[in-house]
Amino acid sequence: MVTNGSKAGVSAAPPHELTVWKFAEARAPELESLHSILADRLDNNFQSQKNKRRRTTGHDDRVAKRKFKRRKAGVGDMCKTDSERKDESKVSRRVRRNIELKKNPPCGFGTSGDGTKRLRTHVWHAKRFTMTKLWGFHVPLGLNGRGKGSRALLKKLKNGVLVHDASYYxxxxxxxxxxxxxxxxxxxxxxxxxxxxxxxxxxxxxxxxxxxxxxxxxxxxxxxxxxxxxxxxxxxxRFSTNTEGxxxxxxxxxxxxxxxxxxxxxxxxxxxxxxxxxxxxxxxxxxxxxxxxxxxxxxxxxxxxxxxxxxxxxxxxxxxxxxxxxxxxxxxxxxxxxxxxxxxxxxxxxxxxxxxxxxxxxxxxxxxxxxxxxxxxxxxxxxxxxxxxxxxxxxxxxxxxxxxxxxxxxxxxxxxxxxxxxxxxxxxxxxxVEESILCMEKHQQRKEFICLGSKSSVSQNAIVDGKYxxxxxxxxxxxxxxxxxxxxxxxxxxxxxxxxxxxxxxxxxxxxxxxxxxxxxxxxxGLPYFPLDFPDCNAYSHFMAVEAIAFNHKATLRPHSKMPLQVPIPPPWDCVRFNFEERLSKAGNSHSGDSQAELCSQGDKIDNCHGVSFDGIIARTSSMLSDFLNNSGNHLLLFPKLRDQKSRLYEFMKDKEFLEKNAVISEPKHGNTRCYLRVLLRACKEGVFEQGAVVCAPLVTDIMLWKSRSESDEQQLQIPQSLLKSYFMQSPSGKWELQIPEDLALREFYRWPIGFITTGFVRGSKKATAGAVCEASLLSKLRVEQWKALPVRQRRKETYVLVRNMRSTAYRLALATIVLEQEEEDITFL
Structure with missing residues (x-):
């Protein structure tokens, strides 16, 4: 500890300022001796060798000198017009863009040349993410790469925190x-x-x-x-923030x-x-x-x-x-x-x-x-x-x-x-407060810590005027x-x-x-994602139109031999309506095998259905589903979860005689609005369900065959390869048509669509589930057929369905869980 000689025991603080020239004078003999030693070793040649020079232009200051001369000449030249001065003072786009992106106005988004808005975190995302233009914003699509990394993301979701900039809301x-x-x-x-x-x-x-x-x-x-x-x-x-509870x-x-x-x-x-x-x-x-x-x-x-x-x-x-x-x-x-x-x-x-x-x-x-x-x-x-x-x-x-x-x-x-x-x-x-002011404050605090300099007043002046x-x-x-x-x-x-x-x-x-x-x-x-899981909204149609344009553009860049199979984007929801009307016309045929035979016999009379916009309503609350059941006679086997009423699903599922008492389950009247429900699909044994896959109604024989098939058995239900390309055909007007095969042998592999998958599997997930939207009355019809064919002990609250990806020929058996039978509302979204 340094003490003062006049006052014993009193410590002397280090000086607030250090003079460099006094330090240099005190060390002058040492510096001269070191310089003489280096001069002898280099033969008084202190120029760096050409083979050891860095190949950069940092040493070249001709550009800076040229800019300085132009700036100096512009100040002295008072005879030039305003337009000439503006042209000379124009800076590069990179400099102007950096200045614009560094600004932090109290409100409003920055815009690019075409009017697209930028998020305040645009620079941070643009360096790390793939950016896309959507909804009038430059939004981050995902991490750079091929669109993978879901397994690592799920680990971070389980053991960390994910943050998303939703400024576009x-x-x-x-x-x-x-x-x-x-x-x-x-x-x-x-x-x-x-x-x-x-x-x-x-x-x-x-x-x-x-x-x-x-x-x-x-x-x-x-x-x-x-x-x-x-x-x-x-x-x-207001509410209290007491720590007691x-x-x-x-x-x-x-x-x-x-x-x-x-x-x-x-x-x-x-x-x-x-x-x-x-x-x-x-x-x-x-x-x-x-x-x-x-x-x-x-x-x-x-x-x-x-x-x-x-x-x-x-x-x-x-x-x-x-x-x-x-x-x-x-x-x-x-x-x-x-x-x-x-x-x-x-x-x-x-x-x-x-x-x-x-x-x-x-x-x-x-x-x-x-x-x-x-x-x-x-x-x-x-x-x-x-x-x-x-x-x-x-x-x-x-x-x-x-x-x-x-x-x-x-x-x-x-x-x-x-x-x-x-x-x-x-x-x-x-x-x-601006970052530069915070950095100045931290630098000043470090100087005060080692007793150097004096307290700066930059930050205080910036705050007193009410700006920060x-x-x-x-x-x-x-x-x-x-x-x-x-x-x-x-x-x-x-x-x-x-x-x-x-x-x-x-x-x-x-x-x-x-x-x-x-x-x-x-x-x-397990939450719906907007707009993919909301096909009844206009935002879904606009988003899928953008997806279709992007997919077609990417496909045209490939050779003709490697072009992927063209599939309908968005899915042709009108095909579900066509299946709905066919079910109504054959409501009296309760046996699934007879229905399939009648379909085959009347296949020549069926016109192709056109894929148009979504036609119908999606019940997202139990009250909406209850209203639909009341309008249809309340005879459908659907059990919405109500607040003041217990679900009767298990009561009917375990009843041995109710299906015999009500042998005929009535269908909604022809012309009523079709009601759709969001369901969660889980594969029974194997399969990965992609976005846009078609959900089909299985026959009872398909379920029995799947349940009896062993894991080593490779036999599975699938459509022929020749039928895959003609399953959905695009007309010259751009609409997609569902083609009914004319060959009776091919019709045996055909299954009626009841809905489409809106959100596919997440690869790497331990509870892989997919979100789909299916027609309510068709789900009820499948439940009736499966409960009648299965013993009471084997009945399930889920419904067996078949799922086929658009570019695959194999049908996969899955279990569909109706969300409104588990929750009162399905409006919570992410």
């Missing part, structure tokens, strides 16, 4: 009286919020939880569906702040249907305005960002990156939290929200104000203090205390209390999950803060995914 804000907003939602949403149970409906209206539903266009006949949406109300009543009771009222003002509502919509959905909501609001009063419909596109976190370690990642600075309460409760807080219990109440994440109910909405995640150290939620420097040994290992509101600057405390959540963020949210902020309002949305599904959270934050959170999430172990990997995750969890 659109947000529409509705404002008006609460009764008027409920009427608007009831006219366009299925199911409407009013049909929920009293407790859930109260929590949704109070803003405690969010809701999901299908958005329909009420102005068109038939209420055509548009897209699944997630909606949430602005909280009128975080359950649904914690969402009860603390203080009613409803002062009779207009309510606000957010509706989150996928970019594939954002314009159509906004037009439907605007039309519904205009119709309601003329009845009850003004209802405003405002688009919040380009203001809010949505990040999706999926995986088993989501809570650990959120605890590392999200550090709350205030309670999510009203101003009175916030001030009470500040008054009761001491240095020892800094943020115990706020951090309890993330610590007790497993106890948070599904669809919960939590509003927080968090600190800039870039200021957190890598060793946990520790912020380097701006006060006195720590000792050399205790700087890395001591536990620093968090800053309270009293230690925050005045402008930051006002920021916390002014917009405690994102609902007021439309008035303007300050962007985060160190706190950010966020909204945490726990997506609805089932018992066996993985944890899924969504983080909603201002668009200008995306880069700050994204880089921090990546640094803490999150794995980014694109659209392809997101579809794999949805299939693994």
């Amino acid at each position: 659109g947000c529409v804000q509705l404002e008006g009286p609460e009764d008027a907003l409920l009427l608007v939602l009831s006219s366009v949403l299925v199911p409407p919020p009013s049909t929920c149970c009293e407790g859930i409906s109260h929590d949704i209206l109070a803003g405690h939880i969010s809701g999901t539903a299908m958005l329909h266009d009420s102005g068109k006949p038939g209420f055509s569906p548009i897209a699944p949406v997630t909606f949430m109300w602005r909280p009128q009543q 975080f359950n649904i009771d914690s969402f009860h009222i603390i203080q009613n702040i409803n002062d009779g003002t207009a309510s606000q509502l957010w509706v989150w919509i996928h970019a594939a249907a954002c314009e159509e959905a906004y037009a439907a909501l605007l039309s519904a609001c205009e119709r309601q305005t003329g009845i009850t009063g003004p209802v405003n419909c405002i688009s919040r596109e380009g203001q809010l960002e949505k990040l999706e976190l999926i995986g088993s370690k989501v809570f650990e990642l959120m605890q590392k990156t999200l550090l709350p600075t205030s309670c999510s309460e009203n101003s009175y409760h916030q001030k009470k939290c500040v008054a009761d807080r001491d240095d020892d219990h800094g943020l115990s109440e706020e951090t309890s929200i993330l610590e007790n994440g497993n106890q948070i109910p599904s669809s919960a909405v939590i509003s927080l104000v968090v600190k800039d995640p870039r200021t957190l150290t890598k060793k946990g939620n520790v912020i380097i203090p701006e006060g006195k420097p720590l000792g050399l040994l205790s700087y890395e290992h001591c536990e620093t205390k968090e800053q309270s509101f009293s230690s925050l600057p005045k402008h930051e405390a006002e920021c916390v209390f002014n917009y405690g959540d994102l609902w007021d963020a439309n008035k303007g949210v300050s962007p985060p 902020s160190r706190v950010c309002p966020v909204m945490l949305l726990k997506n609805e999950n089932h018992e066996d599904s993985v944890t899924r959270w969504s983080i909603i934050l201002p668009l200008s803060w995306v880069k700050a959170f994204w880089i921090t999430l990546m640094s803490n172990g999150a794995h980014a995914i694109g659209l392809r990997e997101r579809q794999w995750v949805a299939c693994e969890i």
